[in-house]
Amino acid sequence: MxxxxxxxxxxxxxxxxxxxxxxxxxxxxxxxxxxxxxxxxxxxxxxxxxxxxxxxxxxxxxxxxxxxxxxxxxxxxxxxxxxxxxxxxxxxxxxxxxxLRFCPQCGGRNFLNNNQLAMQCGECRTLHYPRIFPCIIVAVRKGCQILLAQHPRHRNGMYTVIAGFLEVGETLEECVAREVHEETGVHVKNIRYFGSQPWAFPSSMMMAFLADYDSGVLTPDYRELSDAQWFRAEDIPPVAPKGTIARALIDQTLQDMKD
Structure with a gap:
């Protein structure tokens, strides 16, 4: 490459x-x-x-x-x-x-390889490319409502959609279902891919999905969330800013709710 x-x-x-x-x-x-x-x-x-x-x-x-x-x-x-x-x-x-200043293989000092734009060990010569952390982010729809959550780190009352990191041995769809259920108690169905966005905080790849409510009572996990609610289009709180894939998911779901 x-x-x-x-x-x-x-x-x-x-x-x-x-x-x-x-x-x-x-x-x-x-x-x-x-x-x-x-x-x-x-x-x-x-x-x-x-x-x-x-x-x-x-x-x-x-x-x-x-x-x-x-x-x-x-x-x-x-x-x-x-x-x-x-x-x-x-x-x-x-x-x-x-x-990646030090080699995970042997502990040697890494240096930037200009041809590959990767870090290379000065001892064992192993190349180490930028680490990318795969995450899912999902908008869940229940009829004319969208599931939005607030995290403790969010300021000014901002709400957004559910997100989380992919685990080893897990498909993206399994991750979507697990994260939604763990954080809100809700089960989802009809999980479908929406798009993606590199998110350099510090090195994530956000893979976005749309999903529909299947079953369960909304029960926020307050270890992860400050709040989670179902919102109608006319009651939407402050949400993630334009330019984020979270906002694109919210806008798409609100549009789908009109159709």
């Missing part, structure tokens, strides 16, 4: 300087220009894609000799999807560089 890598003697590019799940913005946009213009270390930059016929470069903040103000990836949700996904990619590569 071919991968992007280092670009020599470039002129103008989009610069994704990242740390954790945060990125450097200039006037609320990804900075575009030369490495020299922004005092960035071109030797440490790696190309991860193209946007509007210009290279998109990934640089870790830790490679700079000065600090920069950073913004959460969540504040970039309104960017064009293709750009948002490239920013997400930069953040996930940054996470790879920080979390």
């Amino acid at each position: 071919s991968r992007k890598g280092k670009v020599s003697h470039m002129k103008n590019a989009y610069w994704c300087v990242v740390a954790g799940s945060d990125i450097w913005l200039v006037e609320s946009a990804i900075p575009f220009g030369s490495a020299e213009q922004f005092s960035l270390p071109e030797a440490s930059a790696r190309q991860i894609g193209d946007y509007q016929n210009a290279p998109v470069m990934w640089v870790n903040l830790s490679d700079l000799d000065h600090d920069l103000p950073l913004t959460s990836l969540r504040d970039c949700l309104h960017f064009p999807e293709s750009l948002f996904l490239l920013i997400s990619k930069a953040i996930q590569y940054g996470h790879m560089a920080q979390s």
